[in-house]
Amino acid sequence: MRAQYYDTLIVGAGLSGIGTACHLKQHCPDRKFAILERRDRLGGTWDLFRYPGIRSDSDMFTFGFSFRPWNGDQVLADGSSIRQYLGETAQAFQVNDHIHYGINLTSASWCSSEQCWTLSGICHGKPVTYNCRVLISCAGYYDYAQGHAPEFSGVDRYQGEVIHPQHWPEDLEYAGKKVLVIGSGATAVTLVPALAKKAAHVIMLQRSPTYILSMPGRDRLLSLLKRFFPERAVFAFARWRNLRLHRLMFKAAKRWPETVRRLILRGVRKALNGHADMRHFTPEYQPWDQRLCAVPDGDLFEAIKAGRATVVTDTVDTFTTSGIQLKSGKVLDADIVVSATGLRLQLLGGMALTVDGEHVDMRNRLTYKGVLMEGVPNMAWVFGYTNAAWTLKSDISAGYICRLLNHLQERKLGVFIPIDREGCKAEESVMAALQSGYVERADEILPRQGTRYPWRLLNDYERDRKILLKGELEDEFLNFYPPLRAGDRKLEATATNPV
Structure with a gap:
């Protein structure tokens, strides 16, 4: 050879x-x-x-x-x-x-x-x-x-489907079904509002909360600027602006963590408008000790306010035939469990x-x-x-x-x-x-x-x-x-x- x-x-x-x-x-x-x-x-x-x-x-x-x-x-x-x-x-x-x-x-x-x-x-x-x-x-x-897949007790007796996002089946039918997503990272906060559009209901089960920021889905300022300036100049400006905004936010989070924490949580509180308990969105760590999760146009918060999604903070005790029993004793029924448990x-x-x-x-x-x-x-x-x-x-x-x-x-x-x-x-x-x-x-x-x-x-x-x-x-x-x-x-x- x-x-x-x-x-x-x-x-x-x-x-x-x-x-x-x-x-x-x-x-x-x-x-x-x-x-x-x-x-x-x-x-x-x-x-x-x-x-x-x-x-x-x-x-x-x-x-x-x-x-x-x-x-x-x-x-x-x-x-x-x-x-x-x-x-x-x-x-x-x-x-x-x-x-x-x-x-x-x-x-x-x-x-x-x-x-x-x-x-x-x-x-x-x-x-x-x-x-x-x-x-x-x-x-x-x-x-x-393969992704990270924790060994959950009792998973063999569960009669529904267990899926890892890294191997999503093309033919999975989840419309009208109860879906439970385990995780609170970028994958989970992306999946929940997307699944909630068709599913009967989606539960995001998290062991601990994550900082979540709502961002505009589209940059309307650029659409305006493109009417008056060359497209390449407009996108160069957008890159320059966002680079500095991101760096400023990161530095601020490291220098004034409590202030940045309050600002982020204030935004979440306003977006939820009383439709969920803030303890599900209040991490114990400081901003940027872990990556922040971004959601376009607050889609996760909108799904929660519409009653299509719920966030639960607890840990898995064991799978049952119809869902998951939590350490608190509460049972969550689900037709499909998505293990968004990381890489x-x-x-x-x-x-x-x-x-x-x-x-x-x-x-x-x-x-x-x-x-x-x-x-x-x-x-x-x-x-x-x-x-x-x-x-x-x-x-x-x-x-x-x-x-x-x-x-x-x-x-x-x-x-x-x-x-x-x-x-x-x-x-x-x-x-x-x-x-x-x-x-x-x-x-x-x-x-x-x-x-x-x-x-x-x-x-x-x-x-x-x-x-x-x-x-x-x-x-x-x-x-x-x-x-x-x-x-x-x-x-x-x-x-x-x-x-």
């Missing part, structure tokens, strides 16, 4: 993968690259999830690509619109021909004696092998095969990573500027923000990678490798800013934060943008090596920082 060779391989054809490929087409036009996608279509998250009401949880003007702005007036776009946007972007930048579908990668191995990555996997039941000089992981951070995290799309035959334990690694992996040669990963739109960070990360690749070519270098010689590793993970359950469950697999930059995340778009797109490429932490000649020894960098 002969390996296919490329200068650069991108793992994943979702939002990050398509965006990174578009950056390569623009800034590294001579580089031979391919995108390896395990599924049969592009889109990643936005092709996998098909549950009713699926939409972005960030506004589309910051969620869209900087090089191809979102040109609609939807603030929180639905899944099909986002899939279409990704497809049109791939077509506009001629990325489609670079995608290899159905490639389920199992391992990626770096060989210093050849300065080369070897990727192995399965394609439609047959083994495949790829070689590349530079590997870029754009596979996101969760397991596409199961997985890094690098599940690939096993080795350097010169030694396994790389991601939990004991730092990330350099949030883009490169400590002690791992010629590898980058594109990982978005957890406190803002994912694409903001993935976009500038891709721009930084292109700068780095061009630097290698201009200087006639073969390898880059970041090394922490000062022992900067701390115990908190790269996602420690969030206290969400899925983050805590995955602590054992996530890379660590460092005690200082560049090993510590800034989570600040303006600062990251300046550093990644304008800052110096060479420093005391990032090591470069020339291409190997015949007879050269292996890189000695990994001996400085053992795998």
Whole structure:
């Protein structure tokens, strides 16, 4: 079996993968690259999830690509619109021909004696092998095969249907039925109002409340501005405005948490207008300790006020034949139970990573500027923000990678490798800013934060943008090596920082 060779391989054809490929087409036009996608279509998250009401949880003007702005007036776009946007972007930048579908990668191995990555996997039941000089992981951070599914007592005797949103049946008929949604995160608050349009009644069962913000479904100001100004200028303004509003809100939440908390809860109280007990919407934690949930035009609150949906705060004791019995003793009957209980995290799309035959334990690694992996040669990963739109960070990360690749070519270098010689590793993970359950469950697999930059995340778009797109490429932490000649020894960098 002969390996296919490329200068650069991108793992994943979702939002990050398509965006990174578009950056390569623009800034590294001579580089031979391919995108390896395990599924049969592009889109990643936005092709996998098909549950009713699926939409972005960030506004589309910051969620869209900087090089191809979102040109609609939807603030929180639905899944099909986002899939279409990704497809049109791939077509506009001629990325489609670079995608290899159905490639389920199992391992990626770096060989210093050849300065080369070897990727192995399965394609439609047959083994495949790829070689590349530079590997870029754009596979996101969760397991596409399955979501987080707690083991509920008595679920085997339940006579209704139990569904996880990650595997929503296309033919599920829920009209006129009683539906119970377990969860209170972005998926749950999206599902409840969407299901409530047809279901007899929907109950959202939550263990604890989440902060919920109502946002306009459409940006009417932009519709007005487009009458007088060029469309591109209008959407550039929308992106600039929303970036600053989001950053201002995040900073305010961290500096004056009680004030921001009161403002959010005041908005919820006004939206509900006495139709629900506020204890179901009053979290014990402070704003932005976990991600906030956004609902367009207050659709969740409207469903509650109309009597089509109810929120219950309690925990599951056991399933019964007809529903769920709670720890409080109350019984909730349901024809369908939707377990919106979160994600199961997985890094690098599940690939096993080795350097010169030694396994790389991601939990004991730092990330350099949030883009490169400590002690791992010629590898980058594109990982978005957890406190803002994912694409903001993935976009500038891709721009930084292109700068780095061009630097290698201009200087006639073969390898880059970041090394922490000062022992900067701390115990908190790269996602420690969030206290969400899925983050805590995955602590054992996530890379660590460092005690200082560049090993510590800034989570600040303006600062990251300046550093990644304008800052110096060479420093005391990032090591470069020339291409190997015949007879050269292996890189000695990994001996400085053992795998």
